[in-house]
Amino acid sequence: MEVNQLIKERRSIRKFSDRPVQLQRLKELLSEAEQLSQDEVPPRWRYVIAVSPDERLRLADYLMEKVVENPIAKVALSPILKSYHKHFRQVPASIIIIAQQNGNPIKDEMTYGTVCRIIQNFQLLAWDEGVGMLWMTDPILLNEAFSKNVGLRQGEKFVGILNIGYPEKIPKGRPRTPAEKRWTVIS
Template identity: 30%
Template sequence: MEQAAKKTATPVADIIQERRSIRVFKEEPVSQELIEQLLGVAVWAPNHLNRQPWRFILFQGESRKTFAQAMVETYSAEERTKYGEPKRQYLEQVPAHLIVVLKEDPRQKVWDEDYAAVCCLIQNFQLAAWEAGVGVVWKTNHYGYEPKFREAVGVHPGEKIAGVLHIGYPRVVPEPVARNSVSSLLTVHS
């Protein structure tokens, strides 16, 4: 297997290989100004016909309680009893939650192109954040499909939650996980 964190010739390649999904954050808040700067980089993602099919909803400070409550409310009564309070505490201590929303188009080809563009935007955000010393984990959990959660956080009909980004300064950075070798995945026709 190839080394995941092997230094390369370009800083972009290094950042791609060094970035990690961060789940344990320092208490220090990430400023709205910095998040907006990172989004300002992220929106340069490729998107067909420059449709820019995205928008963002940010929860930080006291509003994290609203986000956490909306998420915990998606649990069954049994799950709330078992997991609710620890999950609420975790979500309330994450410095920021950014919901990345896709404006859905009814045409399948356009939807596919737009969803791919939003995913590229999220990766751009993660890489720009990592370069700035900020950690991110991209979540696509069940609650993104729950009508009560969507309404509570301000997602409109005709929109898809492409991801919820938990954002903060890393307290714990996980070790790299090896990737499969490209040669084992590549089919070449010559």
């Protein structure tokens, strides 16, 4: 597919089919995305992958842990939490992206920018093969329990979770704001 068309047609996918995603192919696509994205920044990131049913169950438990600690939230939100937990168990694959930080704001931002390019390239490469994903950075994920459970270390930054799989349904595109509407001219 042409790059222009690929960029325009890629969608965030929230509903996945039961079709499994091959871990080896995900690794190859991620490797290719890294090669396309790297510049002078040395690799300072890593991935935590959940593909097997046991790994996906643990990840779903990790995501719910902080919310269910609150007894009121647990009772009041029980049906929603069960649905959310089930959704995460059914996602065919998830990749958590973690960037290393060294305290130098410029280098840390360069690393973050590189990781974001990798994620975008990974999404496009996967989409070209019919694999969709959703990049999640929800504030609910940023808690001590989740960070500890996924092995986030001192000096590392959570970048997001990619939920990955073959789309059950591809949403329609939304109208986009033309770039000119976001321009400001220096005066």
